[in-house]
Amino acid sequence: MLTELDQIEETALSTLDEAQDEAALETWRVTHLGRNSPLMGVFDNIGSLPKGERPAIGRRANEVKRALETALAEKAESLRQSSLAHALQAERLDVTLPGRPIRLGRLHPVTQTLREIYRIFAEMGFQVYLSREVETDEYNFQLLNFPPHHPAREMQDSYYIETGHDRGDNPLLLRTHTSPGQIRSMREFAAQDPENPPPVRIILPGMCYRYEQISARYEIQFTQVEGLAIGEHITFGDLKGTISDFGRRLLGQQVRTRFRASHFPFTEPSAEVDFECFLCGGEGCSVCKYTGWLEIMGCGMVHPTVLRNGGYDPLRYTGFAFGMGPERLTMLRHRIEDIRYFWANDLSFLEQF
Numbered sequence: 001m002l003t004e005l006d007q008i009e010e011t012a013l014s015t016l017d018e019a020q021d022e023a024a025l026e027t028w029r030v031t032h033l034g035r036n037s038p039l040m041g042v043f044d045n046i047g048s049l050p051k052g053e054r055p056a057i058g059r060r061a062n063e064v065k066r067a068l069e070t071a072l073a074e075k076a077e078s079l080r081q082s083s084l085a086h087a088l089q090a091e092r093l094d095v096t097l098p099g100r101p102i103r104l105g106r107l108h109p110v111t112q113t114l115r116e117i118y119r120i121f122a123e124m125g126f127q128v129y130l131s132r133e134v135e136t137d138e139y140n141f142q143l144l145n146f147p148p149h150h151p152a153r154e155m156q157d158s159y160y161i162e163t164g165h166d167r168g169d170n171p172l173l174l175r176t177h178t179s180p181g182q183i184r185s186m187r188e189f190a191a192q193d194p195e196n197p198p199p200v201r202i203i204l205p206g207m208c209y210r211y212e213q214i215s216a217r218y219e220i221q222f223t224q225v226e227g228l229a230i231g232e233h234i235t236f237g238d239l240k241g242t243i244s245d246f247g248r249r250l251l252g253q254q255v256r257t258r259f260r261a262s263h264f265p266f267t268e269p270s271a272e273v274d275f276e277c278f279l280c281g282g283e284g285c286s287v288c289k290y291t292g293w294l295e296i297m298g299c300g301m302v303h304p305t306v307l308r309n310g311g312y313d314p315l316r317y318t319g320f321a322f323g324m325g326p327e328r329l330t331m332l333r334h335r336i337e338d339i340r341y342f343w344a345n346d347l348s349f350l351e352q353f
């Protein structure tokens with residue numbers, strides 16, 4: 001029996017080296033240490049041996065079992081090590097390869113124009129004032145001198161918001177222009193010192209909405225930037241100087257500016273502002289329709305009623321306001337033919353800027 005155990009041990013250990021992967025190792029384990037292995041057969045038969053032989057056989061059988069288990073564990077560990085070494089070799093990271101470029105996003109072309117406008121007016125001492133996009137009829141129209149049923153409202157038909165409440169003459173709507181921010185900002189400034197309201201120097205940028213027939217020139221959503229300056233002794237001359245300076249800083253020192261009389265409910269007097277065409281230098285081209293001028297913004301002296309509604313006494317304070325469309329400026333600068341490109345989310349368009 002002892003000879004048989006020697007034989008079992010020798011056979012098992014000599015075949016262990018042939019196992020080169022986990023599956024082969026498991027097969028080896030079942031063959032030599034499993035339930036039906038010769039070694040287990042020895043254990044099963046110990047009970048039938050003469051009493052005197054049992055301790056020696058049992059001891060030897062246990063020795064063989066431990067030897068096989070130890071050899072198995074060592075072999076498993078060495079297999080793990082070599083497969084790890086193999087993986088490290090095969091999957092080694094080559095840090096000398098060039099990296100994959102990260103695709104950088106970019107600013108929307110209108111945002112780029114807006115930021116340039118912010119920069120120029122910031123240099124002139126104007127702060128950015130952000131106002132709400134959902135407005136009341138009162139702020140969007142009435143306080144800006146558009147009474148209910150005023151004909152000028154027809155040019156600014158809007159999207160009204162169902163509230164479930166009867167708000168009478170004061171429904172909620174998406175703002176049709178950034179001008180309600182004039183009233184909100186003036187009231188906020190005036191609240192600081194109602195007796196002596198501080199001067200106002202702000203620009204009001206943001207998205208506006210109108211119920212328009214969408215076409216190459218009109219969208220139902222667009223941005224506006226509006227400027228507002230209120231103080232004592234502010235004149236139309238200050239307005240002209242500020243706008244002309246803006247034109248030069250935006251388009252170049254040689255750019256001339258032209259003011260044409262116009263009408264807006266919230267300014268008096270009012271004017272349209274043209275900048276000399278920066279594409280042809282005033283010679284005349286298809287973009288300026290051969291006039292040499294580009295219509296860029298509307299402006300005027302803040303109407304006394306609007307000043308009063310904002311908390312500024314029109315007998316003591318004056319001010320000017322102006323407004324322009326960043327989409328239009330962007331279209332002119334990049335010769336974009338259709339305003340619908342801006343909000344269509346077409347990457348082939350947006351990636352050009």
Ligand SMILES: [Zn+2]
Pocket residue numbers: 277278279280281282283284285286287288289290292293
């Ligand atoms: Zn031109």
